[in-house]
Amino acid sequence: MKTRIMETDVLIVGGGTAGCFAGITLGKQEDVKVLMVEKANIKRSGCLAAGVNAINAYIIEGQTMQDYINYCKKDAEGIVREDLIQNMSERFNHVTKVLEDLGLVILKDENGKYVTRGKRNIKINGENIKPILAEAVNRQKNVDVINHVNVTDFIVKDGRIQGAYGFDVNHPIFYEFHAKAVLVATGGAAGLYRPNNPGFSRHKMWYCPFNTGAGYAMGILAGAEMTTFEMRFVALRCKDTIAPVGTIAQGVGAKQCNGQGEFYGEKYGMATSQRIYGTVTENREGRGPCYLGTKGISPEQEDALYKAYLNMSPSQTLKWLETGKGPSAYNVEIEGTEPYIVGGHSACGYWVDQKRETTISGLFAAGDVAGGCPLKYVTGAMAEGEIAAEALVDYIKKVNYSPIKEKNGEKKKKEYEDYLTRGKNLLTIEQVEESMQKIMEQYAGGKSTDYRYSENCLILAEKKILKLLETLQFLAAEDMDDLLRIYEIRERLIVCRTVIAHLLARKETRWHIFAENIDYPYKSDQWLKYVNSRLEDGELKIVFRDLVTGGQVYEHKN
Amino acid sequence: MSIKINSNRCVGCGRCIEVCPGNLIKRNIEGKAFMKHEKDCWGCTACIKECVVDAIDFFLGADIGGTGSTLSIQSKGDLNIWKVKDIQGNIQEIVINKKDANKY
Numbered sequence: 001m002k003t004r005i006m007e008t009d010v011l012i013v014g015g016g017t018a019g020c021f022a023g024i025t026l027g028k029q030e031d032v033k034v035l036m037v038e039k040a041n042i043k044r045s046g047c048l049a050a051g052v053n054a055i056n057a058y059i060i061e062g063q064t065m066q067d068y069i070n071y072c073k074k075d076a077e078g079i080v081r082e083d084l085i086q087n088m089s090e091r092f093n094h095v096t097k098v099l100e101d102l103g104l105v106i107l108k109d110e111n112g113k114y115v116t117r118g119k120r121n122i123k124i125n126g127e128n129i130k131p132i133l134a135e136a137v138n139r140q141k142n143v144d145v146i147n148h149v150n151v152t153d154f155i156v157k158d159g160r161i162q163g164a165y166g167f168d169v170n171h172p173i174f175y176e177f178h179a180k181a182v183l184v185a186t187g188g189a190a191g192l193y194r195p196n197n198p199g200f201s202r203h204k205m206w207y208c209p210f211n212t213g214a215g216y217a218m219g220i221l222a223g224a225e226m227t228t229f230e231m232r233f234v235a236l237r238c239k240d241t242i243a244p245v246g247t248i249a250q251g252v253g254a255k256q257c258n259g260q261g262e263f264y265g266e267k268y269g270m271a272t273s274q275r276i277y278g279t280v281t282e283n284r285e286g287r288g289p290c291y292l293g294t295k296g297i298s299p300e301q302e303d304a305l306y307k308a309y310l311n312m313s314p315s316q317t318l319k320w321l322e323t324g325k326g327p328s329a330y331n332v333e334i335e336g337t338e339p340y341i342v343g344g345h346s347a348c349g350y351w352v353d354q355k356r357e358t359t360i361s362g363l364f365a366a367g368d369v370a371g372g373c374p375l376k377y378v379t380g381a382m383a384e385g386e387i388a389a390e391a392l393v394d395y396i397k398k399v400n401y402s403p404i405k406e407k408n409g410e411k412k413k414k415e416y417e418d419y420l421t422r423g424k425n426l427l428t429i430e431q432v433e434e435s436m437q438k439i440m441e442q443y444a445g446g447k448s449t450d451y452r453y454s455e456n457c458l459i460l461a462e463k464k465i466l467k468l469l470e471t472l473q474f475l476a477a478e479d480m481d482d483l484l485r486i487y488e489i490r491e492r493l494i495v496c497r498t499v500i501a502h503l504l505a506r507k508e509t510r511w512h513i514f515a516e517n518i519d520y521p522y523k524s525d526q527w528l529k530y531v532n533s534r535l536e537d538g539e540l541k542i543v544f545r546d547l548v549t550g551g552q553v554y555e556h557k558n
Numbered sequence: 559m560s561i562k563i564n565s566n567r568c569v570g571c572g573r574c575i576e577v578c579p580g581n582l583i584k585r586n587i588e589g590k591a592f593m594k595h596e597k598d599c600w601g602c603t604a605c606i607k608e609c610v611v612d613a614i615d616f617f618l619g620a621d622i623g624g625t626g627s628t629l630s631i632q633s634k635g636d637l638n639i640w641k642v643k644d645i646q647g648n649i650q651e652i653v654i655n656k657k658d659a660n661k662y
Binding site: 039040041043044045046049050053054105106107115117123124125126127128147148169170197199200201202203204205208209210240241247248250251252304305306307308310311313314315317318319321322323481484 | 560577579580581596597598600601602603617618619620624625627638644650654656658659660661662
């Protein structure tokens with residue numbers, strides 16, 4: 001492998017929603033050198049690849065920020081950081097305006113006001129939202145983008161970030177990045193559990209399957225404190241295509257109904273986890289399958305649904321047209337997805353302060369990797385990108401930076417080369433992935449167990465995942481593409497280990513589905529606290545922290 | 559669910575290879591694009607939107623209800639023209655103006 005060493009002021013790892021918005025924000029500071037590294041291409045990488053159907057987090061007229069904070073608190077059963085939600089929601093409307101100025105189409109009424117959907121959403125054409133963000137990043141003179149480079153490890157010295165290591169996913173090039181500060185914005189983790197469609201369409205999933213928890217894994221390995229990994233996220237989705245249900249539910253007012261035609265939504269509550277819990281329970285008790293009651297909608301409504309889905313999840317429209325079972329004639333079957341770890345929806349991720357700085361000095365986190373602040377959606381990820389970008393500028397101005405010549409670079413390069421030079425053996429990347437997903441599915445609350453787990457099973461899962469981590473050293477890579485997939489498995493296994501440790505630590509069932517603990521099936525006020533973890537000398541240490549509630553602000557104490 | 563690249567149409571420009579968010583499309587020895595990781599497609603259709611010679615079709619696997627129909631897209635000015643072609647060759651078009659917001 002060739003070696004490329006690059007120096008920058010700010011390194012942004014991951015060019016998705018949060019990373020791009022941070023890049024755009026940093027573009028205003030022309031004296032700050034910024035390098036954005038992305039494993040695919042920022043034009044369509046990350047969660048927004050296909051588009052998005054609405055701006056889901058916006059403070060509409062008649063609603064307040066406090067309403068949004070209350071909504072998050074309720075949905076997450078209190079396990080949120082109010083200080084983080086507050087400074088995120090303060091920026092929802094501002095970042096939306098920036099997006100509109102960049103070219104996003106937002107529906108307006110005759111008075112020029114945004115047309116709303118429900119209490120928190122506004123209507124858009126979001127098909128090209130990612131190219132819009134990417135083009136804006138590419139226009140910034142001080143921001144360089146390197147596409148197709150996968151970052152695998154941070155360089156940390158004396159508790160401070162120094163840079164990162166990675167490799168080109170197509171050519172044998174080792175990258176060593178030296179930076180004064182780093183923003184991690186790599187998204188959440190999909191593919192830990194066996195997917196809904198385990199065969200040919202295994203990646204037809206809710207969350208971006210290429211977000212494999214790189215940022216979490218790098219942080220965990222570097223000893224960063226992580227929070228709330230036990231709050232997994234499961235989405236309610238259209239069967240098979242795993243397309244969103246909100247557009248149907250809110251768009252044409254379709255309610256959840258069971259196989260007997262009974263509307264069951266209200267029976268279980270309308271929080272995210274309750275809606276899935278209701279669906280799972282109806283199925284388990286023999287009243288499935290469950291549907292969104294769309295039968296009888298007008299041809300105009302059906303046509304609008306076809307278009308809305310083409311703008312964000314085209315396979316759903318293809319399925320309707322291909323099977324000849326459009327939503328006006330047939331109800332849309334729904335199901336829960338496999339569990340994901342994603343801090344933009346649940347509260348898991350890096351333990352950060354208000355500025356989104358992690359417990360590693362100079363390492364900031366934004367978007368789905370940042371914890372404590374659920375229900376971010378697109379605008380929340382952008383808000384966090386902006387908050388972190390502003391803090392990064394302050395940080396690099398005050399930091400006493402002395403570039404180090406890291407000898408570990410050679411060690412990391414050799415680790416990559418070992419995979420590339422090792423002879424093929426019977427163990428394959430695909431086998432390890434299958435094994436990991438089987439363990440998580442069967443012992444750590446996968447979909448087929450109705451998301452339930454017990455302490456005994458989790459202990460077994462932990463042992464098996466640790467064993468699987470050991471087998472990674474036997475994998476062989478034929479080319480850089482194989483190497484990418486080996487590191488994607490490594491990241492997921494590291495995340496799995498942390499998820500299991502957190503599930504074990506929270507001895508209650510605070511959220512149905514997300515953390516359905518058979519041994520402790522009820523929630524208890526004594527668990528109104530954060531479950532955090534840190535890797536110390538190879539051991540995952542659990543740390544409990546008190547809730548940060550209204551008016552309080554958390555700050556790191558060094 | 560995945561994509562099919564028509565190698566007779568592909569001109570080897572590499573745009574789909576560049577844009578795929580999963581790094582799933584590679585170049586073959588003839589210099590043309592091929593789908594290396596068929597099962598790992600997310601269905602985002604970024605490649606189809608990027609292809610200027612209409613060489614890529616998107617389809618659903620039988621495991622999620624696919625029966626051989628394909629989806630493709632052409633962009634003309636402000637219009638995105640989506641085409642669904644069934645196994646018998648019948649075509650259905652849906653035209654979306656990029657300047658129109660979703661109704662829902």
